[in-house]
Amino acid sequence: MDPTAEPLLRPPCRELADDGVTVWRVELDQPAEVASALVSTLSADEVARARRLRFRIHRQRFEIGRGALRSIISSCTGVDPAGVRFSYGPRGKPGMVGLHFNVAHTGGLALVALSASGPVGVDLERHRALLERAAIASRYFTPNERRLIEAAGTSGGDRLFVTYWARKEAVLKATGNGLWAPLDSVDVSSPRDVDGWKIADLDVSPDHAAALATAIDAGPVEWSEWRPDVFHTISRVGGEGART
Numbered sequence: 001m002d003p004t005a006e007p008l009l010r011p012p013c014r015e016l017a018d019d020g021v022t023v024w025r026v027e028l029d030q031p032a033e034v035a036s037a038l039v040s041t042l043s044a045d046e047v048a049r050a051r052r053l054r055f056r057i058h059r060q061r062f063e064i065g066r067g068a069l070r071s072i073i074s075s076c077t078g079v080d081p082a083g084v085r086f087s088y089g090p091r092g093k094p095g096m097v098g099l100h101f102n103v104a105h106t107g108g109l110a111l112v113a114l115s116a117s118g119p120v121g122v123d124l125e126r127h128r129a130l131l132e133r134a135a136i137a138s139r140y141f142t143p144n145e146r147r148l149i150e151a152a153g154t155s156g157g158d159r160l161f162v163t164y165w166a167r168k169e170a171v172l173k174a175t176g177n178g179l180w181a182p183l184d185s186v187d188v189s190s191p192r193d194v195d196g197w198k199i200a201d202l203d204v205s206p207d208h209a210a211a212l213a214t215a216i217d218a219g220p221v222e223w224s225e226w227r228p229d230v231f232h233t234i235s236r237v238g239g240e241g242a243r244t
């Protein structure tokens, strides 16, 4: 391997201080050669999962999301991207020894939250018009949340609904097993500490709601941007695409 490429294979990981949390923003719509380079870092089960996806765009987004996740973990741990081993919780939450992380994606955007100190959950939702808002809200939201949503009108209420949803889902994803207090008993109308979790909104874009759930004593959140140019380097220095 070209030694000059080595630093690019290890982009600087934001300081994962003992209590720190880093959220990486990943653009999933990348040139096909980026996906091809990243496929070479995926495990056999990940490649098989990608192949099962019917549409090319979904396949590529999955490959880039998983490949980016591996490269981010690699940058923080020094383990080669292809050498990162995931285990899966009873409800499918990916994890690994020594590092807590969680992923959310919608459309062409993904977020990867990393923490050295404790479980994290992240959720990302696109703001959209909701046809069955009241029915779903009656199942998952507290009376106070429902009142605030209805008072915000049609589009304001839709935005509030999606914001609350992201906050609740972030906590569900932090637990990994969905076991949390009944969702309609926990009020998340302001981002705050709930049941041992600290919930924070993430400012991703005007089109998205995003939330992060961490341990109460987690430190400040740092942002980072995943850069695909790193992987052009991987392919240039001899990474083999597993797919032609």
Ligand SMILES: CC(C)(COP(=O)(O)OP(=O)(O)OC[C@H]1O[C@@H](n2cnc3c(N)ncnc32)[C@H](O)[C@@H]1OP(=O)(O)O)[C@@H](O)C(=O)NCCC(=O)NCCS
Residues within 6 Å of the ligand: 062, 065, 089, 091, 092, 093, 094, 102, 103, 104, 105, 106, 122, 123, 124, 140, 164, 165, 168, 169, 172, 173, 174, 175, 176, 177, 178, 183
């Ligand atoms: C597992 C679950 C959390 C995924 O949520 P989603 O909105 O479909 O997808 P997201 O983009 O947020 O997250 C997907 C990622 O979460 C991770 N993940 C998978 N299972 C997970 C679990 N049990 N816990 C946490 N994270 C999980 C994976 O990294 C996955 O990425 P992948 O698809 O590339 O493997 C979801 O299917 C679920 O069960 N949600 C609970 C439903 C609910 O009651 N919601 C009410 C909120 S008010």
